[in-house]
Amino acid sequence: MSKPRVLISDALSPAAVEIFKQRGIEVDFQPDLGKDKDKLAAIIGDYDGLAIRSATKVTPKILENASRLKVVGRAGIGVDNVDLPAATARGVIVMNTPFGNSITTAEHAIAMMFALARQIPQADASTQAGKWEKNRFMGTEITAKTLGLIGCGNIGAIVANRANGLHMHVVAYDPFLSADRARELNVEKVELDELLTRADFITLHTPLTDKTRNILSGDAIAKTKPGVRIINCARGGLVDEVALRAALDSGHVAGAAFDVFVEEPAKENPLFGHPNVVCTPHLGAATAEAQENVALQVAEQMSNYLISGAIENAINFPSITADEAPRLRPFVALAEKLGSFLGQLTEAEIRGIRIEYEGDVAAMNTKALTSAAVTGALRPFLPEINMVSAPLVARERGIMVEELKRDNEQSDYDSFIRITIDAKDMPRHAGGTVFHDGKPRVVEIRGIDVDAEFAPHMLYVRNADQPGFIGSFGSLLGDSGVNIATFSLGRDAPGGDAICFVAIDQPAGKDVLDKIEALPQVKRARAVNF
Ligand SMILES: NC(=O)c1ccc[n+]([C@@H]2O[C@H](COP(=O)([O-])OP(=O)(O)OC[C@H]3O[C@@H](n4cnc5c(N)ncnc54)[C@H](O)[C@@H]3O)[C@@H](O)[C@H]2O)c1
Numbered sequence: 001m002s003k004p005r006v007l008i009s010d011a012l013s014p015a016a017v018e019i020f021k022q023r024g025i026e027v028d029f030q031p032d033l034g035k036d037k038d039k040l041a042a043i044i045g046d047y048d049g050l051a052i053r054s055a056t057k058v059t060p061k062i063l064e065n066a067s068r069l070k071v072v073g074r075a076g077i078g079v080d081n082v083d084l085p086a087a088t089a090r091g092v093i094v095m096n097t098p099f100g101n102s103i104t105t106a107e108h109a110i111a112m113m114f115a116l117a118r119q120i121p122q123a124d125a126s127t128q129a130g131k132w133e134k135n136r137f138m139g140t141e142i143t144a145k146t147l148g149l150i151g152c153g154n155i156g157a158i159v160a161n162r163a164n165g166l167h168m169h170v171v172a173y174d175p176f177l178s179a180d181r182a183r184e185l186n187v188e189k190v191e192l193d194e195l196l197t198r199a200d201f202i203t204l205h206t207p208l209t210d211k212t213r214n215i216l217s218g219d220a221i222a223k224t225k226p227g228v229r230i231i232n233c234a235r236g237g238l239v240d241e242v243a244l245r246a247a248l249d250s251g252h253v254a255g256a257a258f259d260v261f262v263e264e265p266a267k268e269n270p271l272f273g274h275p276n277v278v279c280t281p282h283l284g285a286a287t288a289e290a291q292e293n294v295a296l297q298v299a300e301q302m303s304n305y306l307i308s309g310a311i312e313n314a315i316n317f318p319s320i321t322a323d324e325a326p327r328l329r330p331f332v333a334l335a336e337k338l339g340s341f342l343g344q345l346t347e348a349e350i351r352g353i354r355i356e357y358e359g360d361v362a363a364m365n366t367k368a369l370t371s372a373a374v375t376g377a378l379r380p381f382l383p384e385i386n387m388v389s390a391p392l393v394a395r396e397r398g399i400m401v402e403e404l405k406r407d408n409e410q411s412d413y414d415s416f417i418r419i420t421i422d423a424k425d426m427p428r429h430a431g432g433t434v435f436h437d438g439k440p441r442v443v444e445i446r447g448i449d450v451d452a453e454f455a456p457h458m459l460y461v462r463n464a465d466q467p468g469f470i471g472s473f474g475s476l477l478g479d480s481g482v483n484i485a486t487f488s489l490g491r492d493a494p495g496g497d498a499i500c501f502v503a504i505d506q507p508a509g510k511d512v513l514d515k516i517e518a519l520p521q522v523k524r525a526r527a528v529n530f
């Protein structure tokens with residue numbers, strides 16, 4: 001059998017090359033190739049593995065040409081340069097290295113805070129220009145100031161630790177930060193509005209998701225303390241750059257230090273040119289130590305997978321042995337999709353996730369299935385979660401994960417999985433099974449029987465069981481140009497609570513959802529995607 005071949009298309013530490021060679025893998029190291037997407041598309045078909053940082057974009061076009069590609073390894077955390085659904089659809093495992101560069105990135109955020117407080121880049125430029133402007137650069141002390149952390153995961157927690165050492169008071173907004181973890185980190189858990197009004201410095205450490213995009217919007221920036229300084233070493237798009245520029249121009253915001261931008265590479269940007277702005281070109285992870293860590297880790301993980309099939313830190317697949325894989329796969333999909341359905345409906349803090357297994361499925365590898373359920377439930381908030389890290393991520397955030405197994409005397413199905421998300425506002429639950437065709441189906445929502453396959457775009461509607469609803473709902477979708485693919489209905493009693501779960505061919509926009517919610521029988525309407 002020929003040796004597996006790996007392409008490294010970004011500037012990884014050469015330590016990775018050595019690992020691949022030692023493990024008997026052929027390796028091509030072309031550190032600038034990621035910037036040339038046509039050349040990458042032309043040669044990717046020759047490789048079993050692709051090791052990248054952030055410059056290489058793994059697009060559907062690259063994946064179409066990647067006929068033998070089995071694994072993409074990201075030496076770093078964020079996988080937003082990889083089209084995950086396209087990779088998953090082609091059966092390509094995507095791995096990351098969740099912790100290797102966390103300390104380095106936290107240190108960059110702290111360095112940016114000091115650069116802002118003492119205007120070091122500006123003072124350096126002025127001094128080296130021979131100006132000696134001693135009176136121009138009046139700084140601010142960091143000691144006893146309040147640091148507002150938006151996101152308190154791996155990196156946020158390290159920033160909190162360093163800020164405590166600097167005698168700052170740290171307040172944190174993170175819906176997944178438990179009271180115990182906040183105490184352990186010596187941070188005060190607060191809501192976002194309170195953080196905005198209290199913080200002298202704000203630093204962002206969340207992923208970019210639908211819920212965090214523009215978390216510092218113009219409105220949010222307007223609520224901040226006059227003279228606040230803002231640091232973003234997480235992801236471009238968390239802050240509205242145009243609104244921030246206006247707030248810098250007006251003097252409301254005293255300074256901003258950005259490592260990441262809405263468009264990267266950032267050649268032009270609304271923040272550029274402002275005297276109180278400090279920018280770096282996505283250098284958060286750029287230390288020799290972090291790059292060595294992530295390169296070694298990604299090379300080990302990819303080699304293990306290519307040689308023995310072992311899966312570690314995969315974003316899109318659980319750790320499963322070769323024997324179990326075929327039987328488990330449809331139930332993994334069921335657990336993840338049920339979890340994802342409930343996670344997408346949940347806005348409030350999640351306290352617990354319960355997974356009940358009934359019948360044959362109770363005798364399977366429920367650990368992998370529970371990880372799949374937790375991954376699905378938390379991915380709307382934590383897009384980088386994977387099935388390996390899901391139990392730890394839940395534990396660290398104080399989310400209680402409970403597994404119950406029963407025989408199927410009570411159930412109509414050979415195998416049945418029910419998931420309950422216990423959120424601060426209310427519990428939500430749904431159950432499903434896999435039919436002989438191997439397709440996962442939802443068969444119960446809120447205790448009401450339904451029967452629906454999952455589809456990429458769906459509408460979930462809760463309504464009162466009253467005449468006229470189905471007609472007006474169907475007409476509304478038709479008038480809005482939304483085609484119904486499948487339609488599943490259920491109710492608890494005639495004239496009682498009803499549910500409809502509808503697969504649609506086009507995603508439904510907010511305008512359509514607003515119109516559905518305006519129908520007199522409707523209590524709630526949500527778009528969910530799988
Ligand atoms: N600049 C760089 O070079 C660089 C390097 C490494 C990581 N990063 C980025 O830093 C970010 C944080 O990385 P991490 O390893 O700490 O991730 P993490 O998953 O450990 O932590 C992210 C935290 O954000 C929280 N969060 C999610 N949604 C939220 C919301 N709506 N409001 C508030 N908090 C929310 C989560 O609960 C979690 O605790 C990621 O976006 C990552 O890609 C950037």
Ligand SMILES: O=C(O)CC[C@@H](O)C(=O)O
Binds near residue numbers: 077078
């Ligand atoms: O590879 C890099 O330089 C950036 C890495 C960083 O953005 C990450 O998400 O790990």
